[in-house]
Amino acid sequence: MVTSPGLERTTVLRERRSAAAHIGRICFKTGPPVHTGVELEWTVHDAADPARPVDRERLRAALGRHSPVTLDSTSPARTLRHGSAVTVEPGGQVEVSTAPRPSLAALVLATDADIAELTALLARAGLVLGRTGIDPWRAPRPVLETNRYRAMRRVFDRRGPAGRTMMYSTAGLQVCLDAGEPADLALRWATLHAVGPPLVAAFATADRHAGRRTGWASARMAAWLAIDPDRTRPVWSPDRPDEDPVAAWTRYVLTAPLLCLRQDGADWTPPAGVTFADWIDGALPRAPTTDDLEYHVSTLFPPVRPRGYLEVRYLDAQPGADWRIPLAVLTALLARSETARAARAVAAPVADRWHAAARRGLADPPVAVAATALLDLALTVLPELDLPPEIHEQTSSGIRRRRVAAERGYR
Template sequence: MAEDVGITMISAAPDAAPPDAGPSVLRDCADAEAYVASVCFKIGPPRLVGVELEWLLHRPSAPTVPPDVDALIAALGRHSPTTLDPSSSALPLPAGSDVSVEPGGQIELASPPLPDLGGLLQSVRADADALHHLLATQGLRPHTRAADPLRAPVRVLDVPRYRAMEQAFDRVGPHGRTAMCSTAAVQVCVDAGERGEVARRWAAVHALGPVLLAAFANSPVLHGRRTGWKSSRWASWQRADPARTAPPPVLDTTTADPAAAWARRVLETPVLCVRRDGVWEVPRGVTFADWVNGALGAPPTTSDLAYHVSTLFPPVRPHGHVEVRYVDAQAGRRWALPVAVLAALLADPAVTDRAREACEPAQGRWTAAARHGLADRTLARAAATVFQLACSQLPAIGAPDWVVADLADMTEQQVLRGLCPADNCADDPADDPDTPEGETS
């Protein structure tokens, strides 16, 4: 009910863009669900792959000091995003990748989607090198881990979106600030696929999730201490706001309609913020369906709905294409490996089915993956099959020699060693696969 709604107001910066002037008004939940399903799942041949890379930054001479806005602007120059410098031309890097900055000063590189895996990896490698060279001019270096090992979470980017996120997350607990400001990920972007294959590909990227989360877990230390999690990044995000960040239930591909299920989730998720001209509101406990039904006065528009979708952060998010968001940031050029694994396993439907079948025993083991990594026997067995299958497919999809070699080395030295003696492994059936436990900040 509208009279029960608690709302916090956030002043928008003078340059903050108001909502679009001409979007359609939504007065019916069925229309809103249909809009989400049509916009978030674009149907067509699966041709393109892209990647978004995030890095935490530090100065070796002052590792406990967060990066500051002036240093980032000086380093990035004409590549600075407008959230950092409103007067910037925000030019892409030489090979076409865009640069953005996350709330805690993490740097992000977003590639264009490309049809050629080899071309994508070479282009992103060149742009990553160029970006790190720019940052080095101000003494900034990328961390090798996916969670900040020393600093408390500090938001350095002051824009209405991140102020609203911080207030909304603070109502749940301290973990939202950590997730926003102290973590970094590798996000792989793939096409949703043809109409008859969407459900299978959607199920496959979810089934692979716990296995790849475990294999690439890279954040055991956070805010100056060991947390007991191999992926403290994952644990932080899951505790930030579960309605917004939790994985879906294990999917039944024989009956699942991912577009309809996602649309229902979107409407059932609380609204993080309402963008008003000059002031942004942060309502409490109002779902988007409530908004459609009049809880916030003026009805929402399709622009409001699109923005609401951008405030959900599950491990896999449909965004026209499919964003795979469950992999920790990697050291050096290891960022290329989760991209290559997913591209290899999704390129051929028969290979996709074999990979999903190998992951069935590990379905839903998200918490075990984040806590134990490949010390979990179930995940280690699935990873051994999945990584060997990916290695066998890399030549067929044009992976560069250095990626083939790096993945073979990881498979031999890390993944197959995950098939460890029983006394070194964790396989506790009492683990709750969906609810992280333990301290993460």
């Protein structure tokens, strides 16, 4: 997240309107939609026995100088050769976060190279990347412990086991798109939300977990939806389709309960039910700062999250190079304002069917109808994205495969 130039990170917040102003400054950076980024997360497995646990030390040895400091406090945490940062999630999932690129082609080529480098590092340690959005073989198990992760687990445990499943077993694909010009922000924001359920279904890969069928097309999305609706439900709603994105996000941030309260000692668990607005109003011994606000924002996990850019968080990890396909679909759907409007209109009838999409996937007929139309729309725009011929053909073929699967869902 980018810190606002107008306020120091340690500015004390004593009024809700000051917090709201800061949120508006940092969370939506408008301008020409030029850059695209991606964050790819995978479960990690022993190459010979994918059900075998992989411990922290084995990951540290495999990643070497690319280990994040949460894994090795002495690590230089070097990026991969093409600029992707490597992080490790609490269940041992490995994630690469790319540098933003000015074209889809540049992003794909650089990311492919960094994935190849990461794959080689892991292979030397007898490890391989997973291919689905949730661990198909192993039950949830902590690998990496930090004050933040302990606090998250304790808060999530208040509601049940879904938090541990999310933290220790899931792997997602996040697409990061510019917020766009001020006049287009509301459209891009609404479109990315509205197309969510059909794209969840079209790219669901998480139906098996811990050695069994889950009954969900995307058990990863099911876990996220079950954690805590105050921090994982969509910000945009078809019930309020024209609400200002900044106002909606500000309300979401201020009314969400705290997940972590950074303080001396190892226990960062906050008092139950205290929201950030409550903190501003004096619910805790000290007043919050702008840095506390930005940290709180990092503990909110809606399907689309504004971080200056728009971060799409609802997609399952994809097998092999298939991560390119949903990336290209989303980029195509937002390539032009008229395309975004068409995508929003197509998805409008199912824009609230998050649970149905996660549960039934393309077996839900209304969601399948919308997914088919969205994939058709993406195919019409794909040639404009200037992908190299081989990657264009592979991506087009992948979209068409999913379109056929979607069409079967309602015929």
